[in-house]
Amino acid sequence: MNLEEKLKQLPSDAGVYQYFDEAGHLLYVGKAKVLKNRVKSYFKFTPQLRPSEKLGPRIFKMISEVKSCEWIVVPNEHDALILENSLIKQLKPKYNILLRDDKTYPYIYVDLNEDFPRLEITRKVLKGANIKYFGPYSSGARDILDSIYETFPLVQKKACIKGKEACLFFQIKKCLAPCENRITKEEYAKILNNSMEYIYNKSKLLTKLKLKMQEYSNDFRFEEAMKIRDRIKTIEKSEIKTGMDLATNENLDIFAIKNSKTKAVIVRMFIRDGKLASSSHDFLKVTLEDNEDFDFNEAYKRTLINYYSNEMPIIPKEILLANEIDEVEDMEEFLKTKFSKKINIINPKVGKKKDLMQIALNNCDELLRIDSAKSSNTLYEEIQKLFNLSQTPLRVESFDNSHMMGQATVGAMVVWDNDKFIKSDFRHYNLESHDEYSQMREMLIRRVESFDKNPAPDLWIIDGGSTLLKLAYDIVQSVGVNLDIIAIAKEKIDFKAHRAKGAAKDIVHFKKEGEFTSIKLLTSDKRLHFVQRQRDEAHRFVINYHKKQKRAEDKQISLLNIKGIGEAKVKKLLLYFGTFENIKSATIENLKEVLNEKDSILISNHFNQN
Known part of the structure; x- marks a missing residue:
């Protein structure tokens, strides 16, 4: 069935x-309230099927490449929006804008139901009417909290209030000993209300810290x-100055979103009680391409869905965007x-909201300027060209596994992004397979299954040869993900990996045409x-x-x-x-x-007795 015949079968449902x-x-x-109307709007059917003339350059180019179309019907437009976002993260389509999931940001909170409340950090929405x-906070929450406890004599630890006598914190004048009713x-x-004023008014807090440092x-x-000096730097770095x-x-x-030819930047600012809380x-x-425009509509939609898919302790009255977008009603209905x-x-x-938006846009300009000055994509572009990659490999995931005669079988993934390793994204895998091929297969399948929560990178690097490279391609192609892969293996002499003095003679395996x-x-x-x-x-x-796991297993071996x-x-x-x-x-x-039977009974009895 050709594309035109397929388009005639489109239903009038959401999907x-x-x-x-x-x-x-x-x-x-893409998602649609009415699939038939939305999909057909991309095309002109007479005198022959071709892209609609109303499309922008980027979408026109995409529709020119389309040879087939599939759809999934869902009960309503809200479900379509959620499914669309999930599929984009899992499958990484060529023309969609892909944003990595917004992490759950930390909040500082205080439970005012308590007799002597403490300020603490949470990433969850807590139960309670008077919290x-x-x-x-994108960064600096812990530094702000530590600074408050450094400055004000609040209850320093959870356990303190349960004690029946004053502790060291009272002796060093960091607590006023409510445990002894002092x-x-x-x-x-x-004192608590005074301390809370310093959380939003960071300039007052920084002044106090500088005096303490001196x-x-x-x-x-x-x-x-x-x-204290390091704490001041962290708090200052996390703040955009508004003066408003x-x-x-x-x-x-x-x-606010702005773009260059190679990058775009998203700036978020959070106003709480009329003051800038964080950014x-x-x-x-x-x-x-030279004639292409950046798709702000798609970028803002992905940004809002990713950020507001998390639970929020504080729901804003309004969301301000630096650009007008289509389908605002759909996003408001989602929220x-x-x-x-x-x-x-x-x-x-x-008004002032327009002025706030301009501050956000000015920060976008500055971030793009700094990024352009400090980094060059030349190396990444050379790697893309050499290994025939479909995209510039700015975010890279690399995999390796380790075991010793089947003992402590583990795998690992490390992540490179924005010119550095992102250690918070590193992952360990405890594996059950017995040979290296099956271990790599198990690890890569588990990674693919997590694409809906943590989208695919630009490039996978596999520690191994052509066999493992083919395995990796089979896995990603089985789920339809657009992902480049290369493998690196040491040169082998007499079937053994060879490392020359001072330099590793490695072979890189990749796919070309x-x-x-x-x-x-x-x-x-x-x-x-x-x-x-x-x-x-x-x-x-x-x-x-592997060493850590093996030590743990060695303890068990010694017991046996x-x-x-x-x-x-x-x-x-x-x-x-x-x-x-x-x-x-x-x-x-x-x-x-x-x-043998004797040993089997011995082992069974050992574990049953323990």
Whole structure:
């Protein structure tokens, strides 16, 4: 069935549609209130099927590549919006803008139901009618909280209030000992209210900290002064200066997006009680042709869905956007369904809200300027060209696995983004498979299954040869993900990996024009150095975890040795059962598949007795 015949079968239901090119690669995922109307609007049907003349350059180019279309019908438009976002994250279509999930931001909170409340940090919406939140904070929440406790004599630890006598904090004048009734609830409340004023008014807090730093320095307490200095830097770095006060108690969320030819930046600002609480930003990769415009509509839609898919302790009155977008009503309906509250999305044209938006846009310009000055994509572009990659590999995930005769079988993934390793995104995998091929397969499948929560990167680097490269491609192609993959393996001499003195002779395997090939680069090549650096970090990370797991398992082995079961028998058991947990739960009959009846009874009795 050709594309025109397929389009005639489109239903009048809400749903998600997918466009594919001639090779079956996914080009675009979109949602529609009425599939038939939305999808047909992209095309002109007479005198022959072709892209509509009303389309912008980018979408016109996409529709020119479309050779087939599929769709999924859902009950309503809200479900379509959620499914669309999930599919984009999982499948990484060529023409959709992909944003990584917004993390859950921390909040500072205080439970005013308590007699002597403490300020604490949470990432969850807590139960309770009289809880006050401050935030969200992209960074600096812990530094702000530590600074408050440094400055005000509040209850320093949860356990303090339960004690019946004053502790060290009272002696060093950091607490007024409510545990001994040395301060009334009313007096404590005044100190608490004063401390809370400093959370939003960071300039007052920073002034206090600078005085404290000077005090420590004058007393030759230089280590403590340095801690305060570092805390000041973190708090200052997390803040955009606005110099504005709305003179209202409004809660507003502000989003501004600007782009260059190669990158776009999203700036978020959070106004709480009329004052700037915090701000954050993220970059996303952009590739624009000379005649293409950046799709702000798509970018804002992805930004809002990703951010507001999380639970929110503080719901804004309004959301301010730096650009007007289509389908505002759809996004407002999404928010109303999520939070059971009407939240207006506006593009302010006048007044203080317009001035706030301009501050956000100015920060976008500055972030793009700094990023352009400090980084060059030349190396990434050379890697893209050399290995025939479909996109510039700015975000890279690298994989390695480790085991010793089936013991402590583990895998690891390390992540490179924005010119550095993102250690918070590193992952360990405890694996059950017994050979390296199956271990890599198990690890990559588990990673693919998590694409809906953590979208695919630009490039995978596999520690291994052509066999593992083909395996990785089979896995990603089975789920239709657009993802480049290369593999790096040491040169082998007499079937053994060879490392020359001072330089590793590695071979990089990749796919070019549908065929698997390989290249051996000079040991001085910077492109090889980049790939080796990723591989080596994955190897370091997995080996450290392997050692940790093996130490834990060695303890269990030593316990078995006491009972008369030697290490050789333990290794046999591990090769057969895979894990200690499986050995523990095995019956005598199962154990007899590996060992004699006497040993099997001994092991079974040992675990049952313990």
